[in-house]
Amino acid sequence: MKISKILYKPVGFGVGALSGMAASAVFGQVWKRLGRDDEAPSPTDEQRGWGEVLLAAALQGAIFAVVKASVERGGATATRRFTGAWPD
Secondary structure (H helix, E strand, O other): HHHHHHHHHHHHHHHHHHHHHHHHHHHHHHHHHHOOOOOOOOOOOOOOOOHHHHHHHHHHHHHHHHHHHHHHHHHHHHHHHOOOOOOO
């Protein structure tokens, strides 16, 4: 196994957890700026309609995917700078 891959794994786990927290905070701010309630609806919230629940889920998924890809790409780039090899 390549050294770059070995070094990248523990860093990737830690950064992944942080990126999840960051994505959650970003989603919360975006949801508030859309003029919605302070909290996004839960899928089981009887008081919210299908449209609002699905909009929140789609928006949250998109934000998480972009943050995750950005963080992973940044981590791989940093690993290459540190080790000289791209983590496969």
